[in-house]
Amino acid sequence: MSRSASADEQRRARVAASLKRRYGAERRFRLYGQLAVLVGLGFVALLFVSIFSKGYSAFEQTYVRVDVNYDPEVLDPAGTRKPEDLADGDYGAIVKAALRATAPEVESRAELKQLYALASNSAPRALQARIAADPTLLGRRESVWVLASDHVDQIVKGYIRRDESEESRGVTDLQIKWIDALRAKGALERRFNRQFFSGGDSREPEQAGVAGAVVGSFFTLLVTLLLSFPIGVAAAVYLEEFAPKNRYTDFIEVNINNLAAVPSIVFGLLGLAVFVQFFGLPRSVPLVGGLVLTLMTLPTIIIASRAALKAVPPSIREAALGMGASRVQAIVHHVLPLAMPGMMTGGILGMARALGESAPLLLIGMVAFIVDVPRRLTDPSTVLPVQVYLWARSSERAFVERTSGAIIVLLVFLLVMNGLAVLLRSRFERRW
Amino acid sequence: MSFSNDTTLKLDSRPEVPRTVVANASGEMAAGEEIKTATVGQVTVANPVMSARTVNVHYGEKHAIKDVSIDVANNSVIAFIGPSGCGKSTFLRCLNRMNDTIENARVEGLITLDGNDIYDRRQDVVQLRARVGMVFQKPNPFPKSIYENVAYGPRIHGLVTSRADLDEIVQTSLRKAGLWEEVKDRLDGPGTGLSGGQQQRLCIARAIAVDPEVILMDEPCSALDPIATAKVEDLIDELRENYAIVIVTHNMQQAARVSQRTAYFHLGELIEVGPTDQIFTNPRHRLTEDYITGRFG
Ligand SMILES: Nc1ncnc2c1ncn2[C@@H]1O[C@H](COP(=O)(O)OP(=O)(O)OP(=O)(O)O)[C@@H](O)[C@H]1O
Ligand SMILES: [Mg+2]
Numbered sequence: 001m002s003r004s005a006s007a008d009e010q011r012r013a014r015v016a017a018s019l020k021r022r023y024g025a026e027r028r029f030r031l032y033g034q035l036a037v038l039v040g041l042g043f044v045a046l047l048f049v050s051i052f053s054k055g056y057s058a059f060e061q062t063y064v065r066v067d068v069n070y071d072p073e074v075l076d077p078a079g080t081r082k083p084e085d086l087a088d089g090d091y092g093a094i095v096k097a098a099l100r101a102t103a104p105e106v107e108s109r110a111e112l113k114q115l116y117a118l119a120s121n122s123a124p125r126a127l128q129a130r131i132a133a134d135p136t137l138l139g140r141r142e143s144v145w146v147l148a149s150d151h152v153d154q155i156v157k158g159y160i161r162r163d164e165s166e167e168s169r170g171v172t173d174l175q176i177k178w179i180d181a182l183r184a185k186g187a188l189e190r191r192f193n194r195q196f197f198s199g200g201d202s203r204e205p206e207q208a209g210v211a212g213a214v215v216g217s218f219f220t221l222l223v224t225l226l227l228s229f230p231i232g233v234a235a236a237v238y239l240e241e242f243a244p245k246n247r248y249t250d251f252i253e254v255n256i257n258n259l260a261a262v263p264s265i266v267f268g269l270l271g272l273a274v275f276v277q278f279f280g281l282p283r284s285v286p287l288v289g290g291l292v293l294t295l296m297t298l299p300t301i302i303i304a305s306r307a308a309l310k311a312v313p314p315s316i317r318e319a320a321l322g323m324g325a326s327r328v329q330a331i332v333h334h335v336l337p338l339a340m341p342g343m344m345t346g347g348i349l350g351m352a353r354a355l356g357e358s359a360p361l362l363l364i365g366m367v368a369f370i371v372d373v374p375r376r377l378t379d380p381s382t383v384l385p386v387q388v389y390l391w392a393r394s395s396e397r398a399f400v401e402r403t404s405g406a407i408i409v410l411l412v413f414l415l416v417m418n419g420l421a422v423l424l425r426s427r428f429e430r431r432w
Numbered sequence: 433m434s435f436s437n438d439t440t441l442k443l444d445s446r447p448e449v450p451r452t453v454v455a456n457a458s459g460e461m462a463a464g465e466e467i468k469t470a471t472v473g474q475v476t477v478a479n480p481v482m483s484a485r486t487v488n489v490h491y492g493e494k495h496a497i498k499d500v501s502i503d504v505a506n507n508s509v510i511a512f513i514g515p516s517g518c519g520k521s522t523f524l525r526c527l528n529r530m531n532d533t534i535e536n537a538r539v540e541g542l543i544t545l546d547g548n549d550i551y552d553r554r555q556d557v558v559q560l561r562a563r564v565g566m567v568f569q570k571p572n573p574f575p576k577s578i579y580e581n582v583a584y585g586p587r588i589h590g591l592v593t594s595r596a597d598l599d600e601i602v603q604t605s606l607r608k609a610g611l612w613e614e615v616k617d618r619l620d621g622p623g624t625g626l627s628g629g630q631q632q633r634l635c636i637a638r639a640i641a642v643d644p645e646v647i648l649m650d651e652p653c654s655a656l657d658p659i660a661t662a663k664v665e666d667l668i669d670e671l672r673e674n675y676a677i678v679i680v681t682h683n684m685q686q687a688a689r690v691s692q693r694t695a696y697f698h699l700g701e702l703i704e705v706g707p708t709d710q711i712f713t714n715p716r717h718r719l720t721e722d723y724i725t726g727r728f729g
Binding site: 244245313315316317318319320321322323324325326329333334337338 | 528530533535557558559560561562565566568570572573574575584585588589635638639642
C-alpha cells in the first residue's frame with residue numbers, strides 16, 4: 001500500500017487536535033483532584049485549629065496564693081498529733097481564714113460566702129495532704145498555691161466576659177474586684193494543669209481530669225487488641241488457606257462483610273444481652289467494653305487480613321509446598337510474614353475505630369460518672385470519647401475547654417497508637 | 433513417515449483400545465510388563481525411578497490429561513514438549529502431587545516412585561516432595577536471605593543437627609548449582625536481590641539441598657536470557673549424574689541439548705516418546721513431526 005502525503009498530513013493534524021483536547025482534559029482532571037485534596041486539608045486544618053485554640057487553655061489552670069496559718073487549735077484541738085486526728089482537722093476553716101486575710105474589709109456573711117467561693121472546694125484537701133506529708137508544718141505559716149474555683153479560672157482566661165450580667169456570668173462584681181486585686185498582687189496565676197492529666201472526672205470542672213478516661217480507653221483497647229487481632233488473623237487464615245470453597249464458606253463470607261457494616265450500637269446491644277445479662281459480667285468495666293469492641297472490629301480485621309493473604313503471590317506458597325513444607329509450615333514460615341504488614345494495617349484501622357467508638361459503650365454502662373482512675377480491667381470506668389460526650393453535655397462553662405482538651409488528648413492517643421503501629425509494621429516489612 | 437503398528441493410527445480414527453495397567457498384586461510394576469497404550473515409541477525403560485500408568489487428570493469438567501503412561505529413567509533427562517495448553521505442566525505436577533493444592537483437580541491412574549504408589553493413602557506428600565523436588569517456571573526464591581533459601585528444605589525436613597552441617601549443605605548445594613562463586617560473599621543478602629538467572633539457579637540449589645531423587649523443572653529457562661539459560665542447561669547436564677530430571681520446555685533446541693529422552697504431548701495425550709535424537713531427526717508420529725518442524729504449536 002502506498003502512502004499519500006496529503007492523507008498523512010490530514011492524520012497528523014487530527015492527532016494534533018485531539019492531543020490538545022486530551023491535555024486539556026488531563027489538566028482539568030488534575031485540577032479537580034488538587035481542589036478536592038485542598039478542601040479536605042482545609043477542613044482538617046479548621047478542625048485542628050478550632051480544637052487546639054479552644055482546648056489548649058484546659059492544660060492551664062488558675063491558682064490562687066493564700067497565706068495559710070496551720071493553727072494547731074483548729075487542726076488538732078485534742079493535741080494528740082496522731083495522723084488520723086490530724087486528717088480530721090477542719091482544713092476548711094484554715095482556707096477560709098487565709099482567704100479572709102486577702103480581703104480584710106469584708107464583713108457580711110453574704111460577702112464572705114462570695115469570698116470563700118474564690119477557691120476551689122478541693123483547697124482544704126490540698127492542705128490536708130500537705131500536713132499529712134509533713135506534720136512539722138503544724139503551727140507554722142506558709143504561702144500555698146491552691147486551685148481557684150472554675151469561675152475565677154474562666155474569668156482569668158477570658159471565657160466569661162466581664163460585661164455580661166452578674167447572673168449570666170455566675171461571678172459577682174465584688175468577686176471580679178477581688179480577682180483583679182489578687183492579680184495585681186501576683187497572687188493569682190495560671191499554671192500547668194497537672195490535675196487534668198492525673199485526675200479522674202469530677203463535678204467541679206477545675207478538678208476534673210482525663211486520666212480515668214485515658215486509662216479506661218487503654219484497658220478497653222488492650223482487651224480489644226488482644227482478642228480481636230489473633231482471632232481475626234486466625235479466622236482469615238482458616239477461611240483463606242484451609243476452608244473448602246463451598247456454599248457454607250460463601251455464606252460465612254457474605255455475613256462477615258455484612259457484619260462490618262452493622263452500626264456499632266447494635267454490637268452494644270448484643271454485648272449487653274450476652275456479656276452482661278447472660279454471662280453476668282459487671283457493667284461499665286473495660287473488660288466488657290473490650291469484648292464488645294472486639295465483636296465490632298473482628299470483621300474489619302478479618303476482611304483486611306484476607307485481603308493481605310490474597311495479595312501474597314501464589315508462587316511463594318508453591319515454592320514452599322514444592323520444597324515439602326506442610327501447609328501450616330508454608331503459611332507460618334512464608335505467607336504470614338509477607339501478609340503481616342497488611343494485617344497490621346487492618347488492625348490499626350480497627351483499633352482506631354474502636355478508640356473513637358462511644359455508642360456501644362454507652363449501652364454497657366461505660367457512661368457512668370466515675371471519679372476514680374481504674375486500676376483493673378474490672379474497675380468501672382469510662383473511655384475518652386464518652387468523657388468528651390459527658391463534658392460536652394455539662395452546663396458549666398469551664399467544661400467547654402475541657403471538652404476540647406479531652407479531644408486533643410484523644411487525638412494524641414490516636415497518633416501515638418498509630419505511630420507505634422507504623423513502627424511495628426516497618427519492622428515486619430521485608431524490604432526485598 | 434512410517435507407522436510401525438496399529439496403535440499409531442491417526443488420533444481421530446484411533447480404535448478404542450481397553451487401557452488397563454498390567455501390574456502385579458502388590459501394586460508394583462512387573463518387569464517387562466505389557467502396556468496397552470496409544471503412545472508411539474518406547475514408554476518404558478529398565479529400572480525406572482518413576483512410572484506413570486494410564487494417568488488421567490480432570491480439572492472439574494475439563495479432561496486435561498488422557499491415559500498417559502510413561503517411565504522416568506534414573507540419571508537421565510527427559511523433556512516434555514508440546515503446544516501450549518497440552519497438559520505438560522499438569523502432568524509434571526502429578527509427579528510430586530502439586531496438583532493436590534488445586535481445588536478442582538482430580539488425578540486418576542497409577543504413579544509410582546521406586547515401585548510405590550505415590551497417591552497411596554499411606555504416602556505422605558511432605559516426604560514425597562522431599563524426594564521429588566520442583567523448580568518452577570518463574571524463579572520464586574523466598575523473600576529471605578540466600579542462605580535461608582537453601583537451608584529451608586534441610587531445616588524443615590530435619591536433615592541436619594548442627595549449624596556446621598547446614599553450612600556444609602548450603603555450600604555444596606550452591607556449588608552444584610554453580611552459584612557459589614557468585615554469592616559466597618553475600619549469603620546473608622536477599623535471595624530476591626539476585627538476577628533472574630541467579631535466582632533460578634538459587635531455586636535449583638534450594639531443590640537439591642534436600643537431595644531428592646527426581647527433580648521436576650517446569651520451563652526453568654523461559655524467563656532467562658541466553659547466557660543464563662546456557663548456565664542452567666550446563667547445570668542440568670551435570671545434575672543428571674545424580675538425579676533423574678524431568679524438564680518441560682518450549683524450546684526445541686533446549687530439549688535437544690539437554691535431554692536423553694523426549695515426550696511429545698498433544699491435547700492432553702502423550703503422542704510419542706523416544707530417544708531425543710530420534711524424536712528430532714526421525715519422528716514416527718505425524719503430529720510430532722508437524723510440531724517439531726514448526727507447522728503448528
Ligand atoms: N487450575 C486449573 N483449572 C482448570 N483448568 C486448568 C487448570 N490448570 C490448567 N488447566 C487447563 O488444563 C490444560 C493443560 O494445562 P497445562 O498448564 O498443563 O498446559 P501446559 O502444557 O503446561 O501449557 P503451557 O505450555 O502453556 O504451560 C489447559 O487447557 C488449561 O487450560
Ligand atoms: Mg505449563
